[in-house]
Amino acid sequence: MTEPAIEATGLTKRYGGVTALDALDIEVPRGELYGFLGPNGAGKSTTINVLTGQLVPDEGTARVAGVDPVAEPVRARERVGILPENGRPPSFLTVREYFDFVATARDLDDIERRVDRWAERLAFTSKLDTLCTDLSQGERQKVLVTQAFLHEPDVVFIDEPLTNLDPIMQERAKRFFRSYADDGNTVFLSTHFIATAQEVCSRVGIVNRGRLLAELDPRELEEETLLDRFFATVDADSVGDGVAGDPSDPAAVMEAPGADAED
């Protein structure tokens, strides 16, 4: 049997008195576009940071692309691509220089071909010689999406990849993520855009307060939408905390306990 692309058992991470991850189990097979949904503070970014070796969990084990990210964080990051939620490309490098830097750090060759292909795909060819600090938010996001895929990793973690992209670029990016997974790679997509997850993901996990509450294939939903299921799941988890209630009231979800934890 093939080893899953991402496998984690009992991941727990605490920041002082706040539990960001609470015995989280997750398994994502190869070739899947996995959507990771949750309200603010649910533990989505913490999960990505642990799975990519940026954070050490207090408890639990993980394997990503065949590597233990806790024991071998640098090797794990060689094997994966990462798009952080609040990333910024280096201010004083041009876009082309930044990709040269990424290629050097990742020991890649044939960088011009790779960059040209991405610049064409996301329409930023005219910005290649611009200093990153002078890019618009949308252009920065295109650059950050590109660096995550530049080395064509088997597993890629993307946190809110569509932020600041215009509708045309969003559509292109979504199609690309889908085709990238169809080619046998694994895309771990953390997002608040539930419609996007419903549209492109082959499986979705709903997380709240550091726990994985449910997993489902959004294409199998018949009567209800993924949004309905999301509210129902998160609200049920919040019963007794004084925030559950009408699923049509998004404020209840937004104020879920644990929102202080690192998102």
Place this chain on the structure above:
Amino acid sequence: MRVPVRYLFDQMLREEWRMHSRLFGGVRFALFPAFLTLLAAGTATFFAVAGASEATLLAGLHVVVALVGLQVGSIGLVGRDALENLLGDTTLLIYSARTLPVSERRLLFVFVVKDVAYYAVLFIAPLVVGTLPLVVLGSLSLGAVPLLLATAWLAFGFGVGLSLLFVGLATRSRLAPAVVAGGLLAGGVLRPDLAATLTPYGLFVDPTPAGAAVSVLLPLVGGAVGLRLFEFDRRTPARTAANQFRALHGRLRRVDRQGLLAKSLLDVARSSGGLWKVLFSQGLVFGVVAVLLGYLPDIVPVRPSPGLTLAAVLSLGAFTTYNWLCQYDDADFFGTYPIPLAAVFRAKLYGFLLLAVPAGLFYLGLGVAVFGVGSLLVGAAVYLPVSLYVFGVTAYVAGLRPTELLFDTPVFAAFTVAMMAVLLPLVVLAIAYPLDPTLVAGLAVAVAVVAGGVGYALYRRAGPKWTRRARAGQLDG
């Protein structure tokens, strides 16, 4: 409706306090003035007990607060991008001209006034209070302390005003600041007596109406002209550049496998001031020390070795180079690539050696022209290892965020104690140098070599320490 200056001032003051106290924890930040008082009191006690010159200490105090003023005058004018690079996703009221009905110049004026008041009370006053041991143990009269506070504030204001003037000029012309700086330097060289008399320190030593008038008017006029001239950043078309990373990395490949050094050097070269800022900041240190060394014997019977004194102070000044090398980096950025933090610190070390060491040696060479060869050869032998010590200590205690973390009281205390542990013996040896140059030179080199070894060991430990902290999630907030 016109927003009252007083209202803006109050809000900005609150904002400044919250920024510092949130970054470092309220109580820890509140301890900072107390720590500064203790530091100054410890130094004053040392001078009094050792029978060293009080005049040196008080002149040094004026120089230090003037340098703080220079820094404060320019820091308020950094762009929003620089602030975000330094502190993360942060913005301040000073940048709110686009969303509030307040002009940029009015916001800048209030911001500068707020900064002056803030630092005068929380930073300068505690330093002056710390000189009180001289009243008990030395010959400073209690009645002179209020005058000392006033002239220290004026020296601080002098730094702020000068800095504002230069920054304002620089937004209009690249040549103008150099011309003004050249004029001031020439004035200082041609009429050093006048320059000394008309500074706030001159006012402290010999209060005269002319000295008071100049000390008060100079910062006010300089600041006002700077603010008037300051041209606000209108977004210019996006800047472009040819690909220099590849060529630079090609040349450095042997020591820079992952391109980290090339990136750091480009960051320094392309940020405001370019590579010149390294030479300029060390030049400032050199100028101040050279003037003190040149005219100190006229005031007090002490003739410290120029080479050792310059080497000690220049190596401490090299801290700013480390700061610039790190200003545009953070651990989160490197955490998304297969880059160990130890490799990042190694690149910073190479960058530091490439920028700070030649700059320091250049000024030591200039010192030869001013003071003769003499002890400057010893200074050159001391400078390299002590610079390495400064690098190692800074990397170990402050990681990749030296500016930010050095405002954290415990970190700043550790940094200060570590610096004093090496610099104080060197200053004492510099004073003792004329007694037995050969012996003292040997001792100074020995102290420097041991310090260099400690610095290297600390640098080697910086990577594992900051990796551990980053992976434990202890770098935020």
